Amino acid sequence: MAELINREGNKVEFKASVPAAEVSRAYQQVWAGLSRDVRVPGFRPGKAPKKVLEQRVGAGYVENEVRDRLLQVHYPQAARELKLSLVDAEIHPETLKDGQAFEFSVKGETYPEVKLGDWKQAQLSAAAPEITEDVLERTLSDLQDRNATFESVERPAEGSDMVMIEEAGEDGGSYPIYLDVAEPHVQAALTGKSKGEEVSITVPAHQHGDHEHPEHTVQVKVLDVRHKQRQELGEEFAKSLNFESMERLRNDLRAELTRRAQQEGEAARREEFIDHLVAGMQTTIPQALLTRRRDAMMEEIQSDLSRQGVKWSEYENFMKEQDKLGEFMADLDKNAESRVRRDLALEQLAEDMKITVSDSEFNQTMQALAQANNLTAQQLRSQLGPEGLNSYYASIVREKALAQALAQLTPKTEAAEQPAQADAAQNQGEQPEAQASSEEAPAESQGSEPEAQAEEAQGEEAQQSE
Template identity: 55%
Template sequence: MAELIKNEGNQVEFKVTVPAKEVNTAYNAVIGSLTKQVKVPGFRPGKAPKSVVVKRVGQDYVDNEVRDQLLQNHYPKALQELNLAIVDAEIHPEGITEGQDFNFTVKAEKYPEVKLPEWQSLELTSAAPEITDEIVTKTLGDLTERNATFENVDRPAEEGDMLIIEEQGEEGGSYPVYLDTAEAHIKTALLGKKAGEDVTIEVPEVDHGDHKHEAQTVQVKIKEIKKKNLPELNDEFAKTFKFDTLEALRDAIKRDLTTRAEQEGKLAQREEFAQKLADGMEVNVPSSLVKRRKESMLSEIKSDLQRQGVKFEEYEKFMTEQGKFDDFIADLDKNAMERVRRELALEQLVEDLKIDLTRDELNGSLVAFAQQNRTTVQELLNQLGSSGLEGFKASVRRDKAVAQAIATLEKAAQKEEPKAEAAEAQAPQEEAAQPEAEAEAPKAEAPASEE
């Protein structure tokens, strides 16, 4: 039997009483299991008296086993009886004795009540970027850049050249420098120089936020200067990409860019919708959810640093020395809260729209995700495990809910378009009729003749 003690906001406290009869049943079950497992000298397996078995393993061990079994059975039953969805809980069991009732109290945070805004009236401004002829032309230009060739020249370095330089010093080595993309201080040092010249490059201090590169002087020697030759944009160039004409290549590029733009537009719409949904909802976010999300994000950061060969303790020390660790933690708190709010909003949307997944939808999402990560579905399932798979399903359901909501908004907008067009068409007619009415008005109000 569960009794509600406190229910305020997200905080709830309740007490559960397990009748003595069920306590005795649990004791008998535990001791019966131990009798079969524990070997007692002088007795055949399973034949030792109850008191001997208990003495053999200890009364505390038996009590703990019974208590754990009762908690596992009656805690979820209490949640169901009180109709509670719990985020985090502290269970406080009282002492347990055979033949007596067993009591335990629970202090917990409830899953919050979420009230979404009237999303059916939301206006989304995100759209696919327009693919203009200028964008297609620029993309063609980038394609020629990637297919450029370089030839050695005997002259000073000019814009667009590629230089092979050799860095002096113990850690030196040869590498190419492309002047059209080089940083300003490198370009300034190398322009106008000839092959064989020694050059001093002054590298300024660079602040990357979480670390700095001190200013330094680098000595290099120019080994070669190469002129860039761009291929001519014509049908022959198109044929290197298996197109008969340059126009066919342009059309293919425009189709590809349009497809990508549409995908970007849909993604931007989903992001905008989810953000507006989260910003407009009413909810008292449980602190335990934010704490859990923060710990998860911090764990990801530590893993990323470890892959780079950096210990988190070293990173923390550096950030503290720079006076930025407090800002790092503040940003982490803020991002954790934003993620939790968005997840709560989308979960409520899933519930409101009664979203579920068919087997085909789940399988299709698994196949797409596996291909994206260059693995097989079976390997993906092995990596996810049972809990990971449930999280994957939840993510797919949220995506489906957002897509369905946006489709609803688009249908509503399409219904409004004819009304707006009709209103626009009616407006000029009303404006044209207005002067006629004004012209007739003086006749009606003209003063009578003096005669």
């Protein structure tokens, strides 16, 4: 049970109480876990007395574990019960004892007041890319290229040949160059060259990642010239990709392209709607909220660098040397503000639509997330902590609100067609009929590795069709 103590502007204070029965249950769970996991010499598993177990794990361990369990569950519940969306909070637990109610108080800051525009009148123009015959043929052509073979030829390199070269120098090595997709300066240098020739390739100045590379020359030797042999489209080609027929290959490709195009359309429609929400939003964002988000993003960046074996101090010094640290920090601030605005808009949308997520919904989502990360639900809760659980709950609410709002909107093209259809029907003395569309379900997959190659090609073609 939660009780609001004080609220002034964005500052809020509340307290919550956990029933004694739940406290006792938490104690039993912690003791059961210790009895199962802690091995004590001279005692069979699960038979060691509590005092002996406590000596093994240290004084206060059980109370800390129980306290954490209770806060992980009841802090987010209390915030939801009081309909508080907290930016930051300080949790002050009181005395904890088995068989007695546990109380804690919270002082925090809520999100600022937000007013949204009339989003229900938004007309979204984003739609799925059209999968035309030309798109399908380009996908098939790409599949032919991906599954082509190369045969050595005794002539100068040309067209779509593959040229095997050996780079001079200690760091050199041999590798293939596919002329039809190579950089223009590489194509120009190698086209017309034959096996055994030595070639100087001038590489223009360019930027790779965070590194500036000046113009330089690479010395290579042509080891071999190989001509691309593409298999003709037909039944044999389809069977080489583990499809029973060319017709089945075409049908499966079209179905997969359509599915991916629909996903792209849905993602584009989602982003268009969020942009519309943010543009029509009125609010004043506290600097503390922006700072909190920027610091969280900085922690993510530093963690990513650490996993790559790079210290933040080294990366920071590199940016200073390149005179790019100021630009980096400005971009970080800009991205932090953009994310905060998006979250505020979606949270207000959820509040306006009275979106809720039940405990059972939340627990099911937590269980699925835990399984996806090879964790138990309790391990995931422990990793997230009370604040993380509260943030995760908020993200689920935002996603639910976004999905329901999008379902209420009519794409711009349909909105423009409906009045015209109504007028035409009225002129004919008929009522306008809803236009139903049926979509063929993707055919059952037949291939394994060859089909994976086909899917890659399909994804590229769907992007090109935008």
